[in-house]
Amino acid sequence: QLWSFRRLYQVQTRQLRLLSATEDEHGGLFVDMQDPMDSHLFASSLRASLSHWTRLGKRGIWIKLPIRHYNLIEAAVKEGFWYHHAEPKYVMLAKWLPQDEPCALPANASHRVTVGAFVINDKKEVLVVQEKNGMLKGKGVWKFPTGTANQGEDICAAAVREVKEETGIETKFEQVLTFREHHKAFFQKSDLFFVCFLKPLSYNIKVQESEIEAAQWMPFQEYTAQSFVQRYELLRNMVKICKAKMDGRYSGFPAVPIKPSFKEGRDIIYFNNNQASNSNDGSTQ
């Protein structure tokens, strides 16, 4: 009798144990399941926690599950949680508690950022590459160096890095000349492609063996004359913009570092600083 009493008591205590959670700025709670847990214990703790949090008037509930804790997903899904996002080593589940308010949880990331680099030397030769992989493989097409910005990487830094990686050329970022938005680029996500104008700081090409078949400085006219370039509206527009830039009659957006509004660190804004500062009346100088 004693044993069975103690056992019951243990079970009840366990069922009533609430999950540890930290508050977020929006009236919600964040549960970080770093430690392993028995799935039945998690299920009962989660149920008790949700009742408690609902009584407290909590809003969005987040549960971060490291990939090794796949045994806890079932309980969360059965309590109405859905996947908010996932990264290689974890999945983030979410649930919105208020019955009378539409879900105000932030949307998942929707875009990636890619960059293309227009680099031209004093002889009006443009830096171009031929790629080893992808759709242009083996077609002899010469194109600007391109690539994807890493998570947390500035557009201007990504352009400089990609040029250096693919061709060995050192550059200085000058301006964003144009950008293109393209939806359903991968899965349901969108792609923002920023064409950057960069000044070369070195001239000796060193080809990246793994991705690049060949690289060279090519007369701009020769680049332009490729049928591949003429065929696509994006590339025809890029030629028009780059030509105007070479001729000194096009202003893109330089990068201006600023102090961010509500945080430490540094943001970057891209805009035509010369035009904005060149006031008629001096009031904004």
Place this chain on the structure above:
Amino acid sequence: QLWSFRRLYQVQTRQLRLLSATEDEHGGLFVDMQDPMDSHLFASSLRASLSHWTRLGKRGIWIKLPIRHYNLIEAAVKEGFWYHHAEPKYVMLAKWLPQDEPCALPANASHRVTVGAFVINDKKEVLVVQEKNGMLKGKGVWKFPTGTANQGEDICAAAVREVKEETGIETKFEQVLTFREHHKAFFQKSDLFFVCFLKPLSYNIKVQESEIEAAQWMPFQEYTAQSFVQRYELLRNMVKICKAKMDGRYSGFPAVPIKPSFKEGRDIIYFNNNQASNSNDGSTQ
């Protein structure tokens, strides 16, 4: 004996049944687990499939699991799959098969896109709102209408929609004036904030009750004079840019629809079309 023989036979057949997969353009395979499956059967089928696919020289393997099939995650993780991304109703797992090549699977989405709208009428009054939620709640700060672009929504369309939703004002998108990049905006993801210049097509304000406390047409000087606006470098730059725009000495990037390079449909490029087309020598006209 017959029964046990048949049973063994069945098990072996099951173990050897390969998962259905479709090929992608990059030498990989995509498995879409729409139907439920016993987790042990899935584990053995996955193991057999991976051996087969490795022999075939396949590269990236994708498994899409609807949220209700949480019972299959364990087997995939045990076979070395990791989370690539998740959306509310599914998680996408991935594995890279080639031992001698670095993983070339595309990175997960890294950004969201937000928009701010600079709308000014003929009396040089700017359209401003006070928000009911968030950091500015109850602080009496008047700000431009802002919001997040929906997945698949163009920047120019998002700006027009947000202004309409928050204030009832109809507008026409004219230009992107500036954009700001900000990292670690939510979880580890980045935020690209595009300030758009819009022409009003209507003038009678109708406030969105759920999100907006108040909205008005406010003299631009009065907006600018707010200490909140003066305090932050982003907003001081926005004032400078908007003033230059009002004075006719700033050119942003209009939106130009184009045919996408490798797909059906329509993309948008943003660039200074007037400058790019205003050739000195006529060669690009």
